[in-house]
Amino acid sequence: xxxxxxxxxxxxxxxxxxxxxxxxxxxxxxxxxxxxxxxxxxxxxxxxxxxxxxxxxxxxxxxxxxxxxxxxxxxxxxxxxxxxxxxxxxxxxxxxxxxxxxxxxxxxxxxxxxxxxxxxxxxxxxxxxxxxxxxxxxxxxxxxxxxxxxxxxxxxxxxxxxxxxxxxxxxxxxxxxxxxxxxxxxxxxxxxxxxxxxxxxxxxxxxxxxxxxxxxxxxxxxxxxxxxxxxxxxxxxxxxxxxxxxxxxxxxxxxxxxxxxxxxxxxxxxxxxxxxxxxxxxxxxxxxxxxxxx
Amino acid sequence: xxxxxxxxxxxxxxxxxxxxxxxxxxxxxxxxxxxxxxxxxxxxxxxxxxxxxxxxxxxxxxxxxxxxxxxxxxxxxxxxxxxxxxxxxxxxxxxxxxxxxxxxxxxxxxxxxxxxxxxxxxxxxxxxxxxxxxxxxxxxxxxxxxxxxxxxxxxxxxxxxxxxxxxxxxxxxxxxxxxxxxxxxxxxxxxxxxxxxxxxxxxxxxxxxxxxxxxxxxxxxxxxxxxxxxxxxxxxxxxxxxxxxxxxxxxxxxxxxxxxxxxxxxxxxxxxxxxxxxxxxxxxxxxxxxxxxx
Numbered sequence: 001x002x003x004x005x006x007x008x009x010x011x012x013x014x015x016x017x018x019x020x021x022x023x024x025x026x027x028x029x030x031x032x033x034x035x036x037x038x039x040x041x042x043x044x045x046x047x048x049x050x051x052x053x054x055x056x057x058x059x060x061x062x063x064x065x066x067x068x069x070x071x072x073x074x075x076x077x078x079x080x081x082x083x084x085x086x087x088x089x090x091x092x093x094x095x096x097x098x099x100x101x102x103x104x105x106x107x108x109x110x111x112x113x114x115x116x117x118x119x120x121x122x123x124x125x126x127x128x129x130x131x132x133x134x135x136x137x138x139x140x141x142x143x144x145x146x147x148x149x150x151x152x153x154x155x156x157x158x159x160x161x162x163x164x165x166x167x168x169x170x171x172x173x174x175x176x177x178x179x180x181x182x183x184x185x186x187x188x189x190x191x192x193x194x195x196x197x198x199x200x201x202x203x204x205x206x207x208x209x210x211x212x213x214x215x216x217x218x219x220x221x222x223x224x225x226x227x228x229x230x231x232x233x234x235x236x237x238x239x240x241x242x243x244x245x246x247x248x249x250x251x252x253x254x255x256x257x258x259x260x261x262x263x264x265x266x267x268x269x270x271x272x273x274x275x276x277x278x279x280x281x282x283x284x285x286x287x288x289x290x291x292x293x294x
Numbered sequence: 295x296x297x298x299x300x301x302x303x304x305x306x307x308x309x310x311x312x313x314x315x316x317x318x319x320x321x322x323x324x325x326x327x328x329x330x331x332x333x334x335x336x337x338x339x340x341x342x343x344x345x346x347x348x349x350x351x352x353x354x355x356x357x358x359x360x361x362x363x364x365x366x367x368x369x370x371x372x373x374x375x376x377x378x379x380x381x382x383x384x385x386x387x388x389x390x391x392x393x394x395x396x397x398x399x400x401x402x403x404x405x406x407x408x409x410x411x412x413x414x415x416x417x418x419x420x421x422x423x424x425x426x427x428x429x430x431x432x433x434x435x436x437x438x439x440x441x442x443x444x445x446x447x448x449x450x451x452x453x454x455x456x457x458x459x460x461x462x463x464x465x466x467x468x469x470x471x472x473x474x475x476x477x478x479x480x481x482x483x484x485x486x487x488x489x490x491x492x493x494x495x496x497x498x499x500x501x502x503x504x505x506x507x508x509x510x511x512x513x514x515x516x517x518x519x520x521x522x523x524x525x526x527x528x529x530x531x532x533x534x535x536x537x538x539x540x541x542x543x544x545x546x547x548x549x550x551x552x553x554x555x556x557x558x559x560x561x562x563x564x565x566x567x568x569x570x571x572x573x574x575x576x577x578x579x580x581x582x583x584x585x586x587x588x
Contacts, residue, residue, distance in 0.1 A: 025537050027558060028562050029555065030554060043535070058513070166511070166531030166533055185511060185533055237333065237460030238333045238334075239333060241335070262324050263321040265319055
């Protein structure tokens with residue numbers, strides 16, 4: 001059970017009660033009985049950078065400005081020195097324009113797309129890998145007691161996921177405090193919204209942990225590393241390339257976190273096992289498909 | 295438990311033991327103990343249509359030809375009358391070229407991308423919606439006894455998911471028989487591989503059911519409808535737009551299928567509730583995030 005103190009950790013928490021994020025539709029169950037069903041809204045948001053249309057994202061629509069900023073940043077379309085001068089969201093047109101002092105010339109990049117398991121558009125995969133060259137992540141430390149505390153708090157935080165399902169969540173954390181919990185229909189939107197928030201609020205990345213419901217794929221690992229966050233954790237599993245990249249860039253990669261169990265497949269040096277796993281409530285192993293890798 | 299008869303249903307079944315689909319890496323668990331961990335491979339596959347590079351997909355790499363064919367078909371890039379003359383996979387270059395007798399002119403479409411929750415590249419969302427206009431799906435019928443039987447068989451079929459996690463599965467079924475079970479790191483890859491198989495084998499769609507681990511988003515519904523399949527079912531939840539589109543095109547949409555429970559949010563007229571839900575083993579409701587919407 002979360003108490004007020006746990007919820008007090010959040011700077012940005014999910015707001016499942018906010019109007020417009022879910023809709024009630026009529027459904028008929030296995031017995032033929034009708035009843036209301038809460039489903040999440042998804043709506044298109046077209047992102048522009050300095051007048052150039054970049055992409056249309058399907059999103060629940062709660063943080064269009066953060067989504068646009070974070071998407072562009074994570075796709076490498078905002079250079080380090082570039083100043084963001086404004087972010088203008090037009091609710092009627094369902095567009096958001098990010099204005100900077102830089103030049104935008106992404107015709108070439110936009111031609112070549114990479115469809116990854118999670119959906120990266122706008123960047124050639126090679127470009128994303130290039131961004132990793134020479135990248136170093138800070139030493140930092142992460143304690144297993146923090147991971148257990150984070151999982152417990154996050155899993156009980158009221159969210160669209162708990163209310164309506166069909167949604168991904170990613171949480172920016174520091175030590176055992178969840179700080180910014182973003183959700184969206186698209187796993188990468190949730191991460192991009194966090195990146196946009198960090199850029200907007202000028203928040204440091206080196207002392208943070210990124211916790212996600214999503215799978216630890218190559219794209220997820222690359223994004224986290226490019227955001228400068230040295231620790232990435234998930235309930236879900238890994239792909240081989242995700243593991244390889246994490247090892248190459250020295251990111252601490254922890255997956256299959258359920259109950260007392262987790263597996264670290266890269267960057268184990270940062271991990272301090274200060275908690276007794278036996279003291280943590282366990283989760284039964286799944287023997288057949290249950291939660292589904294939706 | 296699946297018996298030989300159940301496995302005998304499959305025309306294409308997952309082959310988790312096949313070399314190259316998973317890799318063993320060394321992981322360290324919560325107690326500091328080392329051990330081997332099986333993780334899925336993902337590798338890039340660049341798809342060409344008549345000499346034009348279309349997209350690079352990250353895939354586990356088991357059915358590159360079906361993936362290419364199905365992707366192009368589901369993106370509306372293969373016209374109905376167009377004849378596929380050849381599909382050439384080059385393992386070294388990690389490319390697959392689909393050759394047809396048609397003209398390819400997708401410069402315009404490739405410029406505008408839509409990032410959806412699952413990742414559609416190469417088609418403006420509007421184009422996908424256009425494809426639905428005037429589309430009619432056959433009456434067909436689907437029995438709840440079939441759905442329960444399918445779920446039981448599919449959930450116990452040996453798969454990469456059960457072995458290594460971090461993967462999506464979609465199964466083409468007819469009545470209570472699962473026929474073609476495709477998996478991949480990307481949910482849409484799995485669907486596209488099925489579409490490619492159907493195109494390749496010239497298999498009818500109107501009497502089929504599509505069962506997926508994935509969420510029933512707008513894109514998933516559109517794809518299923520464009521494939522001509524009248525019934526789409528999933529363990530997972532829905533988005534509002536997915537429901538709306540299903541209602542508009544008259545697709546039978548069944549989600550949150552767990553144990554004896556399911557909810558039909560569109561096309562209920564096709565559904566015949568011939569099974570007694572009480573006779574089906576139940577699955578405990580989840581009260582906190584468990585399986586995760588990875």
